Amino acid sequence: MILVIDDDTAIQTSLSLLFRKAGYRVRVADGPFETNEVLDQETPALIVLDMNFSIDTSGDDGLRLLRRIRERLPAVPVILLTGWGTIELAVEGMKAGASDFITKPWQNDYLLQAAETAIKLAGTDTRSVSRRQLDEQFQFDNIVGNDPKLLDVLTTVGRIAPTDAPVLITGESGTGKELIAEAIHQNSRRKRQPFVKVNLGGISETLFESELFGHVRGAFTDAKADRVGRFELANKGSIFLDEIGDLAPASQVKLLRVLQDRTFEPLGSSKPKAVDVRVICATNRDLEAMVAQGTFREDLFYRINLITIPLPALRQRANDIPTLVRFFLDNLKVLYNRPDLRVSDEALSWLKALPLPGNVRQLKNLVERTALLVPGNELTVADFERYVPPSVPTAAVRLPQVGSLTxxxxxxxxxxxxxxxxxxxxxxxxxxxxxxxxxxxxxxxxxxxxxxxxx
Incomplete structure (x- = not known):
């Protein structure tokens, strides 16, 4: 059952028809009193709450009711309905425990997607499973390892992939954020549709609109033909926005508008285009700290991180290093026609203790470079030592004391x-x-x- 809380009978009727047509049972309430009556009788699978359901338009009444609902039913997801004028209020609602917020006027398809996602995520089973069980259910072909931290990540990917929830992948450079994004797409209902990758760190602020939203002929001096942007290319599929923490403030506003309205205008055009796309973001930066510093928009932060997947650094799952090395060597055997290529047990133990600030990417680079430059078929500790960059010490890294450096x-x-x-x-x-x-x-x-x- 979905509970719709709004004092406007037209909105109650519209949402009831929408959800019932999608197969949900719906009940409505126009304020706290009727809400309590419904909750005394049954527990809804989802609550859709308007931020202003009385004559007062400040939204405070909606926040108060939200906090009471969260205290009474902490596991039931709540989607907030809000206008652009109350986005800051919606962010306060997210802090108070809402799972999502939708702006008015809403798009029916997007609201249904959000409702389905919230219900599925609230009812998922979080029990741990083995790597074999995960591989039987999902496609994780290019993700190597059996460490419990990695299995927790893959379990989360398996749970959220079938939904359309926006995902934020965090972690150090080289931990495999792009592979996780691809796994989310490959295990989703959109897997037969485009998966478009965008490195935001490589797009200048002046080219941002043209790259992401496209442009029409004559939009600027060198625009000699129409160009399709990345969002339009990803329509019906998924878009992966890497290095989102590097996005300039002005570009953050433009991106938020698209994520909020699900529409965009190509540069030089006044005709909006609708887009149906799942958004997966990644960063190696601390976005919460950036929000506190005012360098990353708080409303954009809450829009992109309905689900956050933190990836462990390689040093946090060092037991996976031998498995990764063998995986890389198996690929090199085929790539370079060296079927007898192998690595000594001593070298595997040495690699496990090696500080690798570049994580999996750096390990792969080291293995491939060593295999290419060493004439023999067995790679030893001495072989790897020869090609470890001087910037990577072979002893433990000594970090400065906490508080001595920012x-x-x-x-x-x-x-x-x-x-x-x-x-x-x-x-x-x-x-x-x-x-x-x-x-x-x-x-x-x-x-x-x-x-x-x-x-």
Missing amino acids: LDQMEQQMIQQAMAFHQNRVSKVARSLGITRFALYRRLDKFGIAYSADE
Whole structure:
């Protein structure tokens, strides 16, 4: 049963017809008193709550009722209905425990998707399962490992993939955020539709609209033909927005508008286009801290992270390193026609203890580079030691004491060290730090570090 709380009979009727046509049983209430009567009789699977259901339009009455509902039924999802004028209020509602918010006028298909997603997520089984059980149910072909932390991630992916919930994947560079995004898409109902990847760190602010929303001929000087944007290419499928933490404030506003309205206007056009797309975002930055600092919009943060999947660093699942190394070698045997390629047990133990700040990406690079440059078929500790970059110590990394440096100061020092080691070659510095050149340029400008363009 879905409970609709709104004092407007027209909205009650409209939502009732919409949900009943989709096969749900619906009850309505026009305020706290009727809500309590319904909740005394049965527990709904979902509550749709308007933020203003009385003559007072401040939204405070909706927040008060939401808090009472959360205290009484903490497991029942609540979707808020709000107008653009009360987005800040909707964010307060998300903080108070709402699972989603929808702006008016709503799109029927999107509201039904949100309702279905909220109900499914609220009723999922979170029991842990083995890797074999996961592989029997889902397609995780390119994700290697059996560590419990990784299995928790894959279990979450399996639970949320069939829904249309927006997902935020967090973790250090090189932990496999793109692979997880692909797994979400491949195990979803949209798997036969496009999966479009966008590296936001590599798109300048001036090109943002054209790249994501497209443009029409004549929109700007070099626009000699119409261009389809990434959102339109991803229609009916999924779009993966990587490095969303690097998005400029002005671009954040434009992205929020599309995620909120599910419509966009190509640059130079006044004709809106509707889009049906699942949004998966990723970042290696602390977005909550950025929200607190005012560098990332709070309303956008709550829009993209209905589900957050934090990925463990490789050092947090070091027991998976031998499995990963063997997986990489199996691929190299075929790729380079070296069927006898293998790695010694001593080398596997040594690799498990090696600090790898670049995570899985760095391990893969090290294994492939060593295999290519060593003439023998068995890779040993000495072989790997020869090709470990000097910037990666073979002993344990000593971090500064908590409070002695801020994250910005640590980031600045690491970039300065990398620039000195690679003789200011920006491309090599970016690769060694696991970020794009464009993301590195922004950080160099931010910290006032001098650089010259690559040859």
